[in-house]
Amino acid sequence: MPALKADVSVQAQMVLMASQLEASERAHSAGSVATEGLSLSRLLELPVGICGPLDVVQLKGKGRGVLAVQPLLPGQLLLATPPLAIVQACNAASDVELPPPTAGDLVQLLAASRLTPRQSQLLAALYSGEDDSNSGSSDAKCESGESRSAGGSRGDSGPRQMRVQQLLQLSAAADGLRLQWGAGSGAAASTGWRTAAQLALPATVRGLRLPDGRVQVLAPTNGSSLAADGGGSRQQERRRSVTGAVVCNCYGEPARDEALEQLLARRRGAAGGGGGHGDGGGGVDAGGGFVGLWADYAMLNHSCCPNTINWVGGPHDHMAVIATAPIAAGQEVSVCYLGRELLAPRSVRTAALQRSHNFTCACRRCEHERRLGSALEAALQHVYDSVNVEWGPRLGALAEEVQDAAEALRELRRQQAQAQALTGQGRQGQASRGLFGALFGAVGGGGVVAAAATMREPVERARAALSSLSNELAALDQQVAATLSDVEMAASQAAAGNAAAATTAAEAGWWVRASLYDAYELRASIAEVLADTARAAASTTASAPGDTAGAVQQAHAALVVAITACLQAPPQTVASVATTAGQTPKRTARLLQSRWPVAVRCLAMAVGACRR
Numbered sequence: 001m002p003a004l005k006a007d008v009s010v011q012a013q014m015v016l017m018a019s020q021l022e023a024s025e026r027a028h029s030a031g032s033v034a035t036e037g038l039s040l041s042r043l044l045e046l047p048v049g050i051c052g053p054l055d056v057v058q059l060k061g062k063g064r065g066v067l068a069v070q071p072l073l074p075g076q077l078l079l080a081t082p083p084l085a086i087v088q089a090c091n092a093a094s095d096v097e098l099p100p101p102t103a104g105d106l107v108q109l110l111a112a113s114r115l116t117p118r119q120s121q122l123l124a125a126l127y128s129g130e131d132d133s134n135s136g137s138s139d140a141k142c143e144s145g146e147s148r149s150a151g152g153s154r155g156d157s158g159p160r161q162m163r164v165q166q167l168l169q170l171s172a173a174a175d176g177l178r179l180q181w182g183a184g185s186g187a188a189a190s191t192g193w194r195t196a197a198q199l200a201l202p203a204t205v206r207g208l209r210l211p212d213g214r215v216q217v218l219a220p221t222n223g224s225s226l227a228a229d230g231g232g233s234r235q236q237e238r239r240r241s242v243t244g245a246v247v248c249n250c251y252g253e254p255a256r257d258e259a260l261e262q263l264l265a266r267r268r269g270a271a272g273g274g275g276g277h278g279d280g281g282g283g284v285d286a287g288g289g290f291v292g293l294w295a296d297y298a299m300l301n302h303s304c305c306p307n308t309i310n311w312v313g314g315p316h317d318h319m320a321v322i323a324t325a326p327i328a329a330g331q332e333v334s335v336c337y338l339g340r341e342l343l344a345p346r347s348v349r350t351a352a353l354q355r356s357h358n359f360t361c362a363c364r365r366c367e368h369e370r371r372l373g374s375a376l377e378a379a380l381q382h383v384y385d386s387v388n389v390e391w392g393p394r395l396g397a398l399a400e401e402v403q404d405a406a407e408a409l410r411e412l413r414r415q416q417a418q419a420q421a422l423t424g425q426g427r428q429g430q431a432s433r434g435l436f437g438a439l440f441g442a443v444g445g446g447g448v449v450a451a452a453a454t455m456r457e458p459v460e461r462a463r464a465a466l467s468s469l470s471n472e473l474a475a476l477d478q479q480v481a482a483t484l485s486d487v488e489m490a491a492s493q494a495a496a497g498n499a500a501a502a503t504t505a506a507e508a509g510w511w512v513r514a515s516l517y518d519a520y521e522l523r524a525s526i527a528e529v530l531a532d533t534a535r536a537a538a539s540t541t542a543s544a545p546g547d548t549a550g551a552v553q554q555a556h557a558a559l560v561v562a563i564t565a566c567l568q569a570p571p572q573t574v575a576s577v578a579t580t581a582g583q584t585p586k587r588t589a590r591l592l593q594s595r596w597p598v599a600v601r602c603l604a605m606a607v608g609a610c611r612r
């Protein structure tokens with residue numbers, strides 16, 4: 001298959017071809033929108049797509065893949081396209097947090113929607129897991145592009161080839177389009193972004209996953225639905241390939257990235273653009289999960305040391321892909337399919353990719369880790385397992401205990417202040433409102449006694465657990481340091497005298513460090529929990545003028561006043577006070593029952609003593 005070269009005559013031809021494409025859907029495309037000089041956040045507000053100087057080709061052992069046509073710099077935007085189809089979660093009506101939408105929800109949406117010929121064509125052109133030209137093998141040259149297969153090989157005909165052609169046309173240059181961001185310097189600055197092209201996009205098939213699990217079609221179009229598409233076996237066949245395409249190519253997040261949304265909104269604000277998230281488009285509510293298909297993004301293969309990052313944002317749910325490393329012309333542009341497991345050692349990543357996409361990655365990082373040898377691989381795996389299988393759950397339980405203790409300390413602080421006020425009121429109340437005022441003051445004081453007692457236990461437990469954990473953490477630290485130094489030594493021996501191998505080893509070394517990230521994060525969260533508890537403890541002692549012991553003494557004193565008053569009062573008065581206490585508003589009653597059991601017991605004793 002011929003690769004697109006970015007010379008001017010080809011560009012002009014391609015622009016012409018692109019402009020002829022899909023005239024019926026042009027209204028929705030970027031054709032009439034000038035994007036020159038727009039910032040990324042403004043661009044994302046438009047229902048247009050942008051594709052940088054990229055090329056879709058066949059790669060040995062991977063099926064299709066995307067290559068850079070020109071050198072790219074870190075920070076450059078490579079792709080920003082709205083989805084072909086997306087299902088968002090509708091959690092609004094439910095208090096319960098619902099699971100994020102799944103690939104199955106997306107299949108449901110596509111089956112229930114009426115697709116235009118263009119949408120069907122794009123869907124059919126996605127890899128559906130049925131073509132063995134995509135099966136990964138250890139000889140696949142993942143990031144070099146040098147293993148691009150010759151034209152006419154398996155997988156180069158039919159709808160997939162059509163798709164490649166289409167992408168080539170759509171990725172063609174639109175001269176004069178200059179995007180503000182990632183201008184870079186040198187060759188890329190003078191040529192790179194002038195070749196970015198606006199894409200003629202199909203409208204998005206949009207759905208909402210309702211709390212009861214059904215998928216509601218939000219943006220149906222006027223084509224034919226799967227259900228209407230022929231009878232029995234043909235329909236079944238189409239559904240099977242749609243399911244395959246969704247499973248192999250969908251991208252989802254369990255929650256909307258709120259920080260990103262805020263950042264984009266701030267940038268929009270700074271640029272003078274009005275309109276929050278969701279304006280004029282179907283952007284999902286911040287916080288809601290989603291799953292979707294982005295046809296151009298779906299051409300990108302995976303690498304465990306990807307040279308891009310990607311995210312979904314803006315009112316039209318653009319998928320943005322940005323370079324994170326210099327990418328040479330002809331080098332493969334890669335993304336990561338793994339999420340958090342990108343930080344795991346090779347065995348975990350391999351198993352995850354087999355499970356989700358049924359291929360074995362042979363990227364530089366995987367190869368480097370494989371060459372480290374089984375002993376070092378096992379050491380990395382051991383650190384990963386001890387953090388994720390053993391330490392993580394233990395820390396989770398411990399953090400809850402310690403946080404309970406911190407919460408109890410804060411509550412105690414609040415009650416100390418309240419008790420002081422109530423005790424004062426109680427003393428006055430005895431004079432002005434008689435027994436009720438005195439009892440109320442006593443209850444307040446008794447609360448502090450109770451809170452002090454309930455708080456002491458979790459604090460003590462947490463303290464003991466933390467001291468045993470700190471010994472074990474020291475052991476883990478040693479293990480991490482020893483593993484890293486062994487890995488680095490093995491890498492430098494392997495790379496000795498070979499500059500290219502040394503660069504790969506240095507890069508892979510960073511990833512090995514990254515694969516210990518969970519261990520560092522665990523340390524950091526322990527430190528956070530400790531600091532939080534220390535802050536709560538400090539504010540408690542500092543805030544109580546008479547400290548905890550003083551407050552407890554005051555409470556006792558108030559209780560004695562109350563009991564004495566009860567003993568001296570006529571039985572009817574005591575009975576009416578008890579009734580009044582029982583009729584206090586719900587919140588007070590709850591407090592009396594749950595938080596202040598000591599005070600309630602004292603009150604009962606006092607009332608009982610009066611009755612005798």
Ligand SMILES: C[S@@+](CC[C@H](N)C(=O)[O-])C[C@H]1O[C@@H](n2cnc3c(N)ncnc32)[C@H](O)[C@@H]1O
Nearest residue numbers: 062063064127134136298299300301302357359
């Ligand atoms: C989203 S598609 C990527 C584009 C795909 N190669 C195509 O031809 O349409 C995902 C599929 O590509 C293949 N693939 C992706 N990354 C790969 C890699 N690093 N090595 C081998 N195969 C890969 C797998 O078959 C995977 O299921």
